[in-house]
Amino acid sequence: MQIIINEQETAVLPGETILETARRIGYEIPSLCYSKADKHKSSCMVCAVKNKQNGQIIPSCTTLPTPGMEIETESEEIRLIRSLSLELLLSDHKADCEAPCSMVCPAGLDIEMMLRYYDNQRYPEAYHLIQLAFSLPEIACDTCKVPCEKACRRGAVDKAVSIRAIIKTVLEQKAIITDSENEKAELLPVQKIPFNSRLGRFTEKEKHYLKENIKSESRCLHCACAGESKCKLRRYAANAKIKRPRYEATSVFPAMHKEHITGNLWFEQAKCIRCGLCVYNTDNGFTFKDRGFGMQIIIPAENKKQINESIAGICPTGALYCVNH
Ligand code: SF4
Ligand code: SF4
Ligand code: SF4
Ligand code: FES
Numbered sequence: 447m448q449i450i451i452n453e454q455e456t457a458v459l460p461g462e463t464i465l466e467t468a469r470r471i472g473y474e475i476p477s478l479c480y481s482k483a484d485k486h487k488s489s490c491m492v493c494a495v496k497n498k499q500n501g502q503i504i505p506s507c508t509t510l511p512t513p514g515m516e517i518e519t520e521s522e523e524i525r526l527i528r529s530l531s532l533e534l535l536l537s538d539h540k541a542d543c544e545a546p547c548s549m550v551c552p553a554g555l556d557i558e559m560m561l562r563y564y565d566n567q568r569y570p571e572a573y574h575l576i577q578l579a580f581s582l583p584e585i586a587c588d589t590c591k592v593p594c595e596k597a598c599r600r601g602a603v604d605k606a607v608s609i610r611a612i613i614k615t616v617l618e619q620k621a622i623i624t625d626s627e628n629e630k631a632e633l634l635p636v637q638k639i640p641f642n643s644r645l646g647r648f649t650e651k652e653k654h655y656l657k658e659n660i661k662s663e664s665r666c667l668h669c670a671c672a673g674e675s676k677c678k679l680r681r682y683a684a685n686a687k688i689k690r691p692r693y694e695a696t697s698v699f700p701a702m703h704k705e706h707i708t709g710n711l712w713f714e715q716a717k718c719i720r721c722g723l724c725v726y727n728t729d730n731g732f733t734f735k736d737r738g739f740g741m742q743i744i745i746p747a748e749n750k751k752q753i754n755e756s757i758a759g760i761c762p763t764g765a766l767y768c769v770n771h
Contacts, residue, residue: 449515458511465493465506473519476528476682478535478762479721480507489721491531492682495519503527529686535679536688538739540697540716541764542645543680544638545670547594547609553586555579557594557609561666564612569619576613587613599645599669600660603653607666641684645669645701652701667702671717673764679719680764698740707745710768711755718743718765724757731757 447458451468458467465475466482478490488505495506498516506519518524545558556575563572573583580586587610598606648656660667674680699715707713720741724732731753735744743765745753758766 447511447513449511449513449517451517452519462511463507464495464504464509464511464515464517467511468495468506468517468519475506475519476678476685477507478678478682478719479723481723481727481760484723484760485726487722487726490535490719492528494524494527494531496521496524525686528682529688532679532683532686532688533692535719536643536683537692538697539643539679539719540645540699540701541643541671541714542599542669543642543671543674543677543764545668546597546599547607548670549642550593550597551579552590552593553579555586555613558666558668558670560616561607561609561612561664562668564616565662565664565666569616572616573619576616583617586617599648600656600665600667602648603656603667605665607664612664639680639684641680641688643671643680643683644690648701655700656702669702671764672712672769673714673717673758673761673767676759676761676767677764678762699742705745707766708750708753709755710770711753711758712767712769713743713745714765715742717763719763721762723760723762724766727760728753728757 448455449458449467450456451471452473454471456467456471459470462470465477465480468475475493475495477493479488480486480493486507488508491505493505493507494503496503496518498518499514503524506517547557548555551557556579560572560575563569563575576583576586590610592610594609595601595606598609600607656667671677697716701716703715705713705715720734720743722734724743725734729752731749732743732745735742755768758768761767
């Protein structure tokens with residue numbers, strides 16, 4: 447069968463969806479709830495294309511080509527629909543891509559990661575991050591007005607993390623630090639993506655939860671998204687030039703609630719777009735609960751041991767991720 451994609455006659459291979467045909471001949475179409483090798487169902491609409499034959503906007507990831515179809519994959523109208531779909535997903539997304547402290551540090555120190563190392567007594571790695579940001583680490587922060595502590599989210603819970611004091615404590619660990627020069631190469635700063643999902647204010651319930659549950663040495667909430675490096679939602683939002691979604695975050699799910707699943711695998715409900723990929727692709731693992739705005743993904747306790755860490759790779763956001771520190 448032949449169809450037309452962007453005014454180009456194209457042969458369709460057996461079983462291919464519109465998205466697969468278009469990608470095969472070189473057109474880029476974004477997708478979140480689609481995964482080629484896995485079971486999937488349309489829900490996000492970021493893969494929207496137009497069938498010019500009848501004027502319909504359709505999800506290209508699940509729609510099979512039919513004779514005479516005339517598909518358009520790029521236009522102002524399509525960009526708007528994709529952008530709106532992303533904004534709607536983000537309106538239900540209560541999370542920080544980046545930690546507020548790191549965002550305001552004039553030296554560009556990855557404070558959240560440094561505190562993560564500090565909390566795990568990995569002082570050499572914490573020190574090397576400080577070295578990357580300051581040419582003279584010994585006097586780091588001495589003349590700074592510490593905007594990081596003013597931006598710190600822990601301040602809204604009880605008292606901001608003492609970031610400058612912790613930096614000084616790390617710098618005092620000289621004996622451990624000088625033994626670990628080889629680890630430096632792994633710690634190059636990552637490139638930042640322009641779009642940032644912002645958490646907004648904590649509810650009283652969330653504050654209570656965080657106060658009772660986050661009692662690590664630094665008391666840092668580790669605001670930065672641990673699944674950020676693989677998050678397609680953030681990348682597409684940046685590509686669509688979304689700065690702030692037009693709609694306020696209305697998620698009914700608690701912010702920063704991190705559920706341990708198994709091994710290094712974690713789940714955060716407030717970052718889940720309910721695409722269902724984890725549900726359709728695990729046997730007796732993840733499952734849907736409720737409907738409408740309150741619909742959520744749950745993992746019954748008895749199912750957790752059957753879940754493989756590799757499922758994190760299928761999740762298009764930072765809702766499911768692995769950490770090994
Ligand atoms: S899941 Fe993606 S969009 Fe959400 S906070 Fe993490 S990186 Fe940002
Ligand atoms: S809680 Fe931790 S990561 Fe969040 S702003 Fe404060 S120091 Fe930064
Ligand atoms: S946790 Fe599951 S349902 Fe939620 S975004 Fe990830 S794959 Fe989709
Ligand atoms: S990727 Fe097609 S509807 Fe989500």
